[in-house]
Amino acid sequence: MNRSMITASVTMGQLQNQLDTIANNIANSNTDGFKRRDVQFSSLLAQEINNQPNQDAEIGRLTPEGIRLGSGARVAGTVLRLEQGGIIETGRSLDLALLNPNILFQVQKTLENGDEIVEYTREGSFYLTPVDGNPERLQLTASNGDLVMGENGPIEIPSDFTSISVSGEGLVEVTLADQTTVNAGQLSLVEVIQPQLLESAGENRYRVSETADLNEVIGQPEANGNFIQQGSLEQSNVNLAQEMTQLMTTQRSYQMNARSIKMADQMMGLVNSIR
Numbered sequence: 001m002n003r004s005m006i007t008a009s010v011t012m013g014q015l016q017n018q019l020d021t022i023a024n025n026i027a028n029s030n031t032d033g034f035k036r037r038d039v040q041f042s043s044l045l046a047q048e049i050n051n052q053p054n055q056d057a058e059i060g061r062l063t064p065e066g067i068r069l070g071s072g073a074r075v076a077g078t079v080l081r082l083e084q085g086g087i088i089e090t091g092r093s094l095d096l097a098l099l100n101p102n103i104l105f106q107v108q109k110t111l112e113n114g115d116e117i118v119e120y121t122r123e124g125s126f127y128l129t130p131v132d133g134n135p136e137r138l139q140l141t142a143s144n145g146d147l148v149m150g151e152n153g154p155i156e157i158p159s160d161f162t163s164i165s166v167s168g169e170g171l172v173e174v175t176l177a178d179q180t181t182v183n184a185g186q187l188s189l190v191e192v193i194q195p196q197l198l199e200s201a202g203e204n205r206y207r208v209s210e211t212a213d214l215n216e217v218i219g220q221p222e223a224n225g226n227f228i229q230q231g232s233l234e235q236s237n238v239n240l241a242q243e244m245t246q247l248m249t250t251q252r253s254y255q256m257n258a259r260s261i262k263m264a265d266q267m268m269g270l271v272n273s274i275r
Contacts, residue, residue, distance in 0.1 A: 033122030096124035097232040150185035168226035
């Protein structure tokens, strides 16, 4: 196959990955707490073709010898961008917006085989569901029912509460019908040290890569920090204008590579037609 066709076809496959990433960013532009991803490219290995048979003519040459032809480009990785999104007030006591871009909530997910794993999210729209076997207790959960983790396990409160207060550092307090205040626990927050080692787990959540050391990726936030704004939600950090510009640029690159394949095919057709 023509070398230019190989280079273009390889690059087109990688550009499709970038188009998929941009499409995912745009699709989640209205998802609370969503963080966009950027695609990074790197060149594939280049092959050097030596076209000078007379090495005596190369004496004193200052530029590299031969002709270097690349084999296209590949996606080196997608980078999670944790820039802060806009904050909107909802007035709902269980809507919690994180104010530090590197802070995440911890959510306990139960797999189909019964195993429990920890996932991380920026989405702070939480709910209260009854504790199994104890209707007088409610537990703080995500929208799909997964438990929101506190420093001493899931956050539970009495079912006869009248109001909930969450401090900036994540302390949950509830006011009961008799106007007494009860400490329901401390939300377990983590600070991301190396965002590039977080993998998307679906449902706007992340997990630490199996090949990474947990302590190198996740740390503990500083004490007494102001990390949470109650009654608010963080919006997506997707910039639609920027994503659309990137989309058009990637489409033009895809079309250019497709055009080069067509031109190479036409040239080979002309050569084959010569008798």
